[in-house]
Amino acid sequence: MQQINVKKLSVSYYGKQVISNVSFSFESGKLIGIIGPNGAGKSTMMKAMLGLIPRDSGEVMIEDQPLQTIQKKIAYVPQRSNIDWDFPIIVKDTVLLGTFPKLGLFRRPKKHDRNWAMECLKKVGMEKYAKNQIGELSGGQQQRVFLARALAQKAEYFFLDEPFVGIDVASEEVIIRILKDLRNEGKTVFVVHHDLSKVKSYFDDLVLINKEIISSGPVEYVFKPKLMQKAYNYSLNMMESVGGEV
Amino acid sequence: MEFIQDMMNYEFLQKALITSIVVGIICGVIGSFIVLRGMALMGDAVSHAVLPGVAISYMLGINYFYGAVLTGILSAIGIGIISQNSRVKNDSSIGIVFSAAFAFGIILITLAQSATDLTQILFGNVLSVRSSDMWLTIIVGVVVLLSVLLFYKEFLVSSFDETMAAAYGLKVRMIHYAIMVLLTLVTVASLQTVGVILVISMLITPAATAYLLTNRMSVMIFMAAFFGALSAIIGLYFSFTYNLPSGPVIALATTAMFLVAFLFSPKQGVLLRTLRINKRKDIFTDPV
Numbered sequence: 001m002q003q004i005n006v007k008k009l010s011v012s013y014y015g016k017q018v019i020s021n022v023s024f025s026f027e028s029g030k031l032i033g034i035i036g037p038n039g040a041g042k043s044t045m046m047k048a049m050l051g052l053i054p055r056d057s058g059e060v061m062i063e064d065q066p067l068q069t070i071q072k073k074i075a076y077v078p079q080r081s082n083i084d085w086d087f088p089i090i091v092k093d094t095v096l097l098g099t100f101p102k103l104g105l106f107r108r109p110k111k112h113d114r115n116w117a118m119e120c121l122k123k124v125g126m127e128k129y130a131k132n133q134i135g136e137l138s139g140g141q142q143q144r145v146f147l148a149r150a151l152a153q154k155a156e157y158f159f160l161d162e163p164f165v166g167i168d169v170a171s172e173e174v175i176i177r178i179l180k181d182l183r184n185e186g187k188t189v190f191v192v193h194h195d196l197s198k199v200k201s202y203f204d205d206l207v208l209i210n211k212e213i214i215s216s217g218p219v220e221y222v223f224k225p226k227l228m229q230k231a232y233n234y235s236l237n238m239m240e241s242v243g244g245e246v
Numbered sequence: 247m248e249f250i251q252d253m254m255n256y257e258f259l260q261k262a263l264i265t266s267i268v269v270g271i272i273c274g275v276i277g278s279f280i281v282l283r284g285m286a287l288m289g290d291a292v293s294h295a296v297l298p299g300v301a302i303s304y305m306l307g308i309n310y311f312y313g314a315v316l317t318g319i320l321s322a323i324g325i326g327i328i329s330q331n332s333r334v335k336n337d338s339s340i341g342i343v344f345s346a347a348f349a350f351g352i353i354l355i356t357l358a359q360s361a362t363d364l365t366q367i368l369f370g371n372v373l374s375v376r377s378s379d380m381w382l383t384i385i386v387g388v389v390v391l392l393s394v395l396l397f398y399k400e401f402l403v404s405s406f407d408e409t410m411a412a413a414y415g416l417k418v419r420m421i422h423y424a425i426m427v428l429l430t431l432v433t434v435a436s437l438q439t440v441g442v443i444l445v446i447s448m449l450i451t452p453a454a455t456a457y458l459l460t461n462r463m464s465v466m467i468f469m470a471a472f473f474g475a476l477s478a479i480i481g482l483y484f485s486f487t488y489n490l491p492s493g494p495v496i497a498l499a500t501t502a503m504f505l506v507a508f509l510f511s512p513k514q515g516v517l518l519r520t521l522r523i524n525k526r527k528d529i530f531t532d533p534v
């Protein structure tokens with residue numbers, strides 16, 4: 001069954017369309033990569049799917065419902081550049097933010113919420129840093145903390161924007177292992193990604209986008225030189241990495 | 247300590263003291279959110295935009311509070327509309343709206359021919375606080391503190407990561423406007439104490455000082471409230487003893503605290519950091 005349906009999604013900034021007529025559908029319980037060159041509209045598409053920016057047209061249905069009605073089942077990890085790293089917040093309190101959606105208005109996080117946040121922090125191997133201010137961490141550690149926060153949300157659908165950019169190898173391994181675990185538990189994970197070398201080992205399905213959908217479906221079907229060339233406009237070094245693996 | 251003696255004896259001084267302490271506390275609390283959300287300029291804008299409201303209230307013979315809150319909120323909405331519906335960036339639309347409102351206010355006040363009131367509104371005169379002003383300030387104080395207490399979670403998450411908050415369904419636009427309304431209330435309540443021009447020092451500087459000293463938002467808010475109240479008391483003291491306008495004294499008191507934190511804060515202090523770097527240099531150069 002196709003539980004995630006995106007239909008004819010278009011988005012403009014100040015009258016200039018940056019993604020047009022994006023449609024695709026996937027089963028839930030998959031690890032799905034959103035790939036395409038810089039400026040292709042990957043982040044824009046993710047934000048539009050989540051209702052964070054206005055759309056020109058299109059709809060996003062998850063489990064046959066418009067996305068807005070199941071917002072509490074969604075965890076989103078924005079691109080790291082949007083965060084103020086000097087903010088006075090320590091690591092364990094950052095993860096605790098993940099318990100807020102289910103608490104709703106007026107209810108304070110209780111002891112068991114704090115314990116749960118610590119558990120999530122342990123899953124990403126960051127419990128030693130619980131009391132550090134978030135700006136004191138390396139890029140990879142910060143990304144792990146934000147993944148822990150997403151885990152704390154107990155979501156069904158995870159959306160991560162460029163989680164592997166500028167992070168160390170160890171952190172990347174921790175993160176991809178956890179994402180695969182989530183997928184194995186039946187959760188659906190969307191990941192914006194632009195490094196082509198690991199696409200085949202990371203993802204089940206792909207959305208290949210460059211302003212429009214170039215292709216979408218299982219990795220074996222999408223990750224082919226011809227389609228990749230079309231998306232990346234014949235950029236040569238990109239092709240070597242694809243050619244080497246396909 | 248003649249000042250304390252006088253405090254016991256004069257009722258106007260007691261009112262001034264209570265009012266300034268409340269103002270210091272709420273400025274510190276709301277100021278913390280203004281600093282963390284990068285809205286310092288917005289604070290400046292709202293404080294200037296209350297001026298036409300004050301003038302209109304004066305002309306109509308009603309309490310300045312109502313007019314000031316109205317024009318303050320209108321300008322916050324105006325700024326939001328301009329920056330969301332055009333390419334004009336937020337800081338530019340703030341500049342447009344607040345200079346216009348301030349100019350309009352000056353003209354209205356000139357027309358109403360109340361030059362003495364103008365200097366009081368611009369620079370504050372904490373010693374002229376009436377009972378009604380004090381009660382208004384206390385009510386605003388209760389409203390502000392209750393709102394922050396009730397919505398602490400929402401204020402925290404939307405200040406830190408607005409995108410994540412919006413993604414889980416939090417009405418971040420509404421929170422933004424709620425904070426603007428609280429900011430306007432606080433600004434208006436501070437008019438008597440610090441005046442339009444220098445409210446910003448009371449909002450920003452104690453919060454920025456606290457920001458240098460802690461890694462937790464809750465602690466920052468308490469510290470900012472403390473620094474705000476302390477500087478308000480200092481302002482009252484100098485205003486009473488040396489017959490100085492309270493606003494500028496308060497502004498300088500907040501600045502003095504900031505400088506101390508800026509130089510000596512254990513984590514961010516410029517002085518300690520320089521010393522530490524020099525020490526490290528010594529280690530490197532020693533063997534040579």
Ligand SMILES: Nc1ncnc2c1ncn2[C@@H]1O[C@H](COP(=O)(O)OP(=O)(O)O)[C@@H](O)[C@H]1O
Pocket residue numbers: 013018036037038039040041042043044045
């Ligand atoms: N807030 C914005 N305002 C105007 N243009 C934007 C904005 N965000 C992105 N764009 C433009 O939209 C296009 C797609 O951007 P984005 O979705 O960030 O691409 P990607 O994530 O694939 O690198 C780019 O040309 C970018 O310059």
Ligand SMILES: [Mg+2]
Pocket residue numbers: 042043044079162
């Ligand atoms: Mg992007």
